Amino acid sequence: MAEVPLSSAPKVEVIKQDQDREHALFLLREMLRIRRFEEKAAEVYTLGKIRGFLHLYIGEEAVAVGAMQALTANDRIVATYREHGQALARGISANSLMAEMYGKITGCSHGHGGSMHFFDISRRFYGGYAIVGGGLPVAVGLALADKLQHNEKTITACFFGDGAAAEGEFYESLNLAALWKLPVLFLCENNLYAMGTALDRAFAQTNICLKAQAQGIESESVDGMSILAVEAATHRAAEAVRSTGRPFLLELHTYRFRAHSMADPDLYRTKKEIAEWQVRDPIKVFEQHLRERGLLTDADLASLESAIAHELDEAVQFADSSPWEPVEDLTRDVCTPEAGKS
């Protein structure tokens, strides 16, 4: 069992005193939406309405929400099988995500992907990739396409976990992005565990920024439990990628409060460790931060919660009442129809 001291994660840098209230409440709302969405997903999973794998993002909300603030509508996003947070923060509706997990045709991937494979090309969300490390080469290629087409303001944000940093594709992708000077923002969500294997049981060198540096890529280590730290760091990093056209890696130190998946009995870490990280709950900490500055009242919070509960009730209702894809269409999307030829 790896005991990872909390001090290994960097401290929140500077808390902005003059954080715009509307924006602050937006960030809080987005994190809360993800938290409640995940709780709802777990609830309907236990009812058997969602099947397959379900990997919850609870505890890591600040990463997706903070990072997404630095991306434009033109930027491209590649994510992993734990991508509910990114999808919601990118603006894909809770309705279509819930329906996707139900396997309904109204889902964002027509029910073909489920929890691990959300896609929405209208939002340049190029999918959840469920082979660890498998999304990185695709992200490098998307950035190559932008470079070759002179889409100079567009970057590709590639989310992946610490587990992916053990895969060959991680090193290969960082190398190719650096070698060919491609605009990829690598976002490593370091939640300290690759499924059940702790970081220091998988790596001789646990500092992922150093791995980036070895590939010639600039990097920064960020407190992934602080929405403001993530937002600020991602703005800096995205700006660096945009202005130089070169890749950048952010290592976001975070923690998942729930097990790896619904199938995981969570035997590989202590309750004490989880409790210590829960003290740093990104939502609680940010709420407290806003309250101390008079930017959040009980009434504000109640109103946010009520709107989110309404949105999620509607999402469940939408998923429940949505139709299934006709079985006759089983193989329809395997190949592009003839008309798609150019």
Added chain:
Amino acid sequence: MKKKVTYREAIRAALRQAMRDDSRVFLMGEDVGRYGGAFAVSLGLLQELGPERIRDAPLSESTFLGAGIGAALGGMRPIVEIMTINFSLLALDQIVNNAATLRHMSGGQLSVPLVVRMASGGGRQMAAQHSHSLEGWYAHIPGIKVLTPANVMDAAGMLIAALREPDPVFIFEHATLYPLEGEIEEKIAPADISKAAICRVGKDITLISYSASLLKALQAADSLAKDGIEAEVIDLRVLRPLDTATILASVSKTHRAVIVDEAWRTGSFAAEISAQIMEQAFDELDAPVSRVCSAEVPMPYAIHLETAALPQPDTIVTAVRNLM
């Protein structure tokens, strides 16, 4: 106007034409640029088209193939050259889990217009790690197309056709075919990649093959003809989607079939063709379908052993005689 070229030159001409006709097309792979391609296919193209279009990639098959997928999603028409099929095993995750699945898994939102070329096959004393014939593995996967050009015209025309496909296309160029000579048109037209071809008409038996083994099947047909056995020879050309209609029509005429496939027999593409004939033309058969495949051994280096391991014209002739 036709011109005489080698298989290698035909592919180069097609690459050049494709890149001149469409600014979205580019080539990337190991040693495709400054070296000129391990089989000299892209020799000179770096000088003609520049390093943006002819991209030397580091030895990271999985990542530059995955980057091809990403570039295709991003609006380009990449051609990824994997030096040989043997190294494509390092890219299998990207091929099987991403290239082949993204369209379906995204509910039809994505298309991956990616062309992947690689040299395949044995017969050059390259031993067990450089002689694979795994096209059949790729033909197993829904979501991709598998092309196996066995002549100069197809080598050029299939590449042009592949670049017009909205989904991933894999082209297997047999390494022994690169010096093969033939003719192409000055302006290369896209080949029809929906059909098998009858290369030789016959009435007594159907020989079904593809890629370099096809040439051995044709040699076998020549020697059978001397003994009065008229073999019909089919070049499959496309392993996926398979043109079963041409196979079944021929078998319905000849009532006998031998499949010649350089891959190992067990679980092979030859087995698939045999099953198709059995399922759809059982009543037409006057003899069991027979297969000539490679021996079940890692490819040996020694010339006499390699020759014995691979299908040869005389082993095909023997298989035919056993059915008559």
